[in-house]
Amino acid sequence: MSATPTTGALEIRDLVKAYKPGQPVLKGISLEIAGTGLTSVIGPSGTGKSTLLRCINRLIDPTAGSIWLQHDGERVDMSVLRGAALRAQRRHIGMVFQEYNLVERLTVMENLLTGRLGYVGAWAAWRRRFPQADIDRAYELLDTVGLGAFAHQRADALSGGQRQRVGIARALMQQPRVLLADEPTSSLDPKTSVEIMTLLREQGRARGIPVVVNIHDVDLARRFSDRIIGMSGGHVVYDGDGAGLDETMLKTIYGGEDWLQ
Incomplete structure (x- = not known):
């Protein structure tokens, strides 16, 4: 499926997140993510990798610092947005979750269309009335991720790898300017993990958008990343x-050397 490349980038400045006062998990992170390429974030558990991604898309609120999202000539500080303004900008950031976050009782197609909830009215969404263009795009994306024959199958009937493919397609339904993936391979076998990382890299390149992946597998990070944090x-x-x-x-990064043996 062809797509017109877009320019999109993140600029993170002095980002701090403390769940408890005086005990920050993120301690002044500053990063610039270019408009294309796959960036992997590695590190031991508890060091703040997932927290970083969840601050970027404002699933959690940062304690301090700024998160600048750049797209289509617009530059917005995500860290200060609230309400409708936050919802409007968040739809430009696609998110792929470790545990898929699918609605199990819905079909694959219905799960994909939830990726358009930020673009249709609440009443239309409740009635599951989506524009034909969105439905057509969903079918195209299912073909892209290799699930064209599964459109009307319930999500709870899929394998882990298939569910993650649905998660990627749902994120792409947003037509995001940035794609985030929080440990997308941690629940998958090695072969499927390679397939998922390949898909993420290919879709980022096809759409001209940056992909940021939080990942534990160092070998996968080395193999697929343009950049490693x-x-x-x-x-x-x-x-x-x-x-x-x-x-x-x-x-x-990981401390000590016993784990390398």
Whole structure:
């Protein structure tokens, strides 16, 4: 499926998130994410990788700092938005979840169309009345992710890999300017994990948008990433490509060396 590339980028400045006062999980993160390419965020559990992604799309509120989303000539600080203004900008950020976050009782097609909820009125959404263009796009995306024959199957009848493909297609239904994926392979077998990372990379390139993936598997990060961000203790301690991610740096990111044996 062809798509017109768009320019989209993130600029994160001095981002802090503390769930408890005085105990920040993110400690002044500053990053610029270019308009294309796949960026992987790696690091030990609890270092703030998921928190970073959830601050970007405002599933959680940052404690301090700014999150600038740039698209179509517009530059908006996501960190200060509320209400309708936040909803309007959030629809430009697609999100793929670790546990899929599908509505199990709905069909694959109905799950995809929920990706358009930010664009249709509440009454139309409640009645499940979507424009024909959205329905046509959903069918195209199902073909793109290899699920064209599953449109009318319930989500709870799918395998884990199929569910994650639905999750990716649903995020792409938003026509996002940035695509985030929070541990998209953690519940999948190695073969399916490679397929999902391939799909994320290919769709980012096809649409000319950046893809940011929080991932535990260092080998997958090396294989698929244009850029790798290494986090430890709430800080960025590495920012480069896979070639620079040597054993010494991995020890810095993850601490110690027993896990490398």
